[in-house]
Amino acid sequence: MFAQVEVSQGILKGKVCETVFGKKYYSFEGIPYAKPPVGNLRFRDPQEPENWKGVRDATKPGNKCCQLNPYTQTTIEGSEDCLYLNVYTPSLPGDEIENLPVMFFVHGGRFIFGYGDYYKPDYFLEHDVILVTINYRLNVLGFLCLNIPEVPGNAGLKDTVFALRWVRNNIEHFNGDYNNVTVFGESAGAGAVASYMTSKMANGLYHKVIAQSGNSIADIYMIDDDPIEKAIKIAENLDQEIEDERSLYEFLVQVPIQDLIVAFSVAEIGRPASVINAYLLPVVEKEFPGVERFFDEFPRIDFPLQRFTKVPVMTGMNSHEGALFLQKDEDGHVEFENDYHYFIPKFLHIPKEDERTAEIEKKIKKFYFNNLEVDQSLKEQYINMVSDTFFQFPIMLWPEILSKADCEVYMYKFQYSGNLNTRIMKALGISGASHGDMIQYQFYRETKHEKADHTDMKIIKMLAEAWCSFARNGHPTWEDQETEWLPYTRTGKQVLIIDKNIECVRNPDLDRLRFWKGVTGEVCKL
Structure with a gap:
């Protein structure tokens, strides 16, 4: 059966x-929210979408954005014509007029891979919300910056704002309340939605934020380095030695897309294994007449200065985020990185040869390993160190900053290990959850759902209900709730532990937070 909706x-x-x-819902996929960024629009800011005549087919997803398949690392998938979104709603105005909360999801994938329609709506739609998922430009197409008006940077993030604007202008035709939009994202997508709070471009388009396993103050989201150098490297991978920004643009805008993605991927993959941030990242943009900036300052500077839009926030982490990024040998043993400069926050700008590097390395070894030689018996402590460096320190620091500004924030720690988790933690022989584990319980996939036992289903139900009630009224609650999820405050520091038993406790990892606050704070004072 089909249904029709008229949008702008x-x-x-x-x-x-x-x-x-067994609940009925309506699916509208492959809806264009901006003009296809092809030809001379490659790298440029998104443009207003075009109208169409007649009836447009929205029964199947639009193109995913051009990307290297993350599993094969050899196949290029998708298209430059990729700015499409999907709307899933339990009712339409033709059935009855409703004003449903809207949940707008931005996918992760290190800004390198991913697509919206991978994330199926079944679990969320049980709770009378509308789910919107989107595609946005990735890798070199979404994050090249040449500091010129044609390529100011952040095109992929601006795409997501264009999708939000489309939602504001059209979601009422799907029974959505454009005054109650919750943006949520995971990993890189969490960085994107957190960054709306410090971006003037997103003002008024969202009302609550859920950032899962990431945020915009993290090093892996945004680093103060030279984007032109990176563009020069991509051109070198195409056998061109070009240093002038304008000439780089004129060359890269006409390179066949397959060649461009390969050149970017060679630069991406050709870095040391312990570098886990994407090769190209969001930037603070230069100002150009008539060009809308997404960032005019680093979020890690704006947030502590309380220069952000205060809305209710939910944020949190898996218990062992860094486990996904470990290097292993042929026998599955963890290979330990000996160069601790990789684990020093980039925003400190400490050169490798600086004497402070050795000081911080000494502190890290004392705190995590008690100065013991790192071997397989200490692999969980090593995972904690990697997790804290790249993920859990900034994730735990953000509620501290938000609560000081009297912004209502709820924090969770997901450590449940069930049948839907990825294989990462089981292979390591450690209980807990790695990066990408919690989201397996949030979006329906047939192959995963078939494996779910009674306890898995309880977790699935709890997450969907808590997320949807937060979207509805700003307070996460769920059926058969035995513990109240209290907001994170300056004094209480309450965190919801999501496991077989769910409990709300004082942050159990405060010692790790304090350690990194001490390390970074001491350096900042020098």
């Missing part, structure tokens, strides 16, 4: 579906 650009034909639990 024309009429859409969607389809009637059923969730895995």
Whole structure:
């Protein structure tokens, strides 16, 4: 069965579906929210979408954005024409007029890979919300910056704002409340939605933020380095020695897309294994007449100065985020990085040969390993160090900053190990959850759902209900709740532990937070 909706650009034909639990919903996929960024629009800021005549088919997803397949590392998938979104709603105005909360999801994937329609709506739609998922430009197409008006940087982030603007202008046609939009994202997507709070471009387009396993103050999201140098390297991988920004643009804008993605991927993959941030990242943009900036300052500077939009926030982490990024030998043993300069926050700008590097290395070895030789018996402590450096320190620091500004914030720590988790932690022989584990319980996938036992289903239900109630009214609650999820405050520092038993406790990792606050604070004072 099909259904039609008229939006600002024309009429859409969607389809009637059923969730895995048998609930009816409407699916509209492949909706263009901006003009295709092809030809001379490559790298440029997104442009207003075009209208169409007649009825547009929205029964299948649009193109995913051009990317190297993360599993094969050899196949290039997707298209430059990729700015599409998907709307899943439990009702339409033709059934009855409703004003449903909107949940707007930005996918992760290190700004290198991923696509919106991978994330199925079944679990969320049980709770009378509308789910919107999006594609946005990735890798060199979304994050090249040449500091010129045609390529100011952050194109991928601006795409997500264009999708939000489309939601504001059209979601009422799907029974959505454009005055109650919760943006949520995971990993790189968490960085994107957190960054809306310090971006003037996103003002008024969202009302709550959920950042899972990431945020915009983290090093892996944004580093103060030279984007032109990186563009020069990509051109070198195409056998061109060009240093002038304008000439780089004129060359890269006309390179065949397959060659461009390969040249970017060679630069991406050709770095040391312990570098886990993407090769190209968000930037603070230069100012140009008529060009809308996404960032005019680093979020890690704006947030502590309380220069951000205060909205209710939910944020948190998996218990062992860094486990996904470990290097292993042929026998599955962890290979330990000996160069601790990789684990020193980049925002400190400490050169490798600086005497402070040795001082921080000494402190890290004392805190995590008690000065013992790092071997397989200390692999969990090593995982904690990697996790804290790249993920858990900035994730724990953010609620500290927000609560000081009297911004309502809820924090969680997901450590449940069930049948839907990835294999990472089981292979390590350690209980807990790695980067990418919690999200397995949030979005329906048939192959995963078939494995779910009674306890897994309780976790699935709890997460969907808590997230949807937060989207509805700013307070995360769920059925059969035995513990109240208290906000994180300056004094209470409450964190919801999500495991077989769910409890709200004082942050159990405060010692790790204090350690890194001490390390970075001491350096900042020097």
